[in-house]
Amino acid sequence: MSRLRSLLRSTDDTEPWSGAYAPYDLIKEVCIAVGVTVLLAVLLAVLFSSPDEKPSTIKQWSRQLPQDFITTAVKELDGSSAIAEYGPPYNHNGEGQHAWVLRPQKWLGVSHPINTAQDFVIGPLETVVDAPSLHDAIARYRRAPEKQQKAWGEAYAKPLEEAATAAEEKKPAPRSVSVNETTGTVLVSPAADAGPVPTMMNGLLALAKSGGVDGALLTSGQFFQTDYTKPLLFMSDGGLLAERAEAQHLLGDQWGLMNETGSYPGQAWLWLYALWYQVEPIKSSPNADILVLLIMGALSLALVCIPFIPGLRDLPRRVPIYKLIWREHYRSVESPASPSSS
Numbered sequence: 001m002s003r004l005r006s007l008l009r010s011t012d013d014t015e016p017w018s019g020a021y022a023p024y025d026l027i028k029e030v031c032i033a034v035g036v037t038v039l040l041a042v043l044l045a046v047l048f049s050s051p052d053e054k055p056s057t058i059k060q061w062s063r064q065l066p067q068d069f070i071t072t073a074v075k076e077l078d079g080s081s082a083i084a085e086y087g088p089p090y091n092h093n094g095e096g097q098h099a100w101v102l103r104p105q106k107w108l109g110v111s112h113p114i115n116t117a118q119d120f121v122i123g124p125l126e127t128v129v130d131a132p133s134l135h136d137a138i139a140r141y142r143r144a145p146e147k148q149q150k151a152w153g154e155a156y157a158k159p160l161e162e163a164a165t166a167a168e169e170k171k172p173a174p175r176s177v178s179v180n181e182t183t184g185t186v187l188v189s190p191a192a193d194a195g196p197v198p199t200m201m202n203g204l205l206a207l208a209k210s211g212g213v214d215g216a217l218l219t220s221g222q223f224f225q226t227d228y229t230k231p232l233l234f235m236s237d238g239g240l241l242a243e244r245a246e247a248q249h250l251l252g253d254q255w256g257l258m259n260e261t262g263s264y265p266g267q268a269w270l271w272l273y274a275l276w277y278q279v280e281p282i283k284s285s286p287n288a289d290i291l292v293l294l295i296m297g298a299l300s301l302a303l304v305c306i307p308f309i310p311g312l313r314d315l316p317r318r319v320p321i322y323k324l325i326w327r328e329h330y331r332s333v334e335s336p337a338s339p340s341s342s
Helices: 002-010 026-048 058-064 066-078 104-108 116-125 132-143 146-168 197-209 212-218 229-236 240-247 268-276 288-304 321-325 327-334
Strands: 177-179 186-188
Touching: 058 066, 058 197, 058 212, 058 229, 058 240, 066 116, 066 146, 066 197, 116 132, 116 197, 116 212, 116 229, 132 197, 146 177, 146 186, 146 197, 197 212, 212 229, 229 240, 268 288, 321 327
Parallel strands: none
Antiparallel strands: 177 186
């Protein structure tokens, strides 16, 4: 041992190198390292990255599901859609989600005011030029009292709802609803009780198919359009997003909260959040989001406070699972070492 210590003390790392030298190109090594890293990054991205899905648009929705688009637009017009009745932060037509005395949506108020009839239907229609019949229909609708407007909307929506119910039950569609393949308009009969609503709806459908509704809902004072709140809310009242989510396994009953696009795995740690949405009474509660947040907040706080909670903090001593995990170590410590032969 003393000989080893003396050898270590005599070693001087600061002595000049007396061996041979070899050329070394640092720039070449850096280029090779960067090239290999970039190649691996591209290869792994191609093999394992999520697919680049095209965004859903109102233009796509109106072309793919014209009857669903018209049905949703009528609900936006008469104020019976989910967004129209949602409440803060979009309007004052609902209480918003709440739990006990906690009403965060009501406390924060309306920060993104949305009038579904004006913003989603009438506003985009007013941008159409050279359409006197359409503008006459809008003016007639505006002049009518609210009760008459609602009656027109209900008369137009009833056949559409019957057609949607028949489609869900896989029954033949009623003859009162059809799509004109030549003009692309949705024909609803009898249309006489609906007043100017059929003209407005078919005008909105034509505008949506041209992409005009997307443009009207994204118009702002900014150079870059980054606020997609209105088109997303409009589409969320319809069936396009739900149909696409179901095809890509992203619905709530498909554990979509933990998945990325399609069948690609996503944030597995979100399973605990997704779990509560499958449990009654949270599953059927209109206040599910705030209830899940409160539960996860309480569980997170309990996890942080484990060292201070009597009983929980003593579990490792009462149930020594760590000894099972490190059993080889504890066996070697607890068993006496065998004496070595001299």
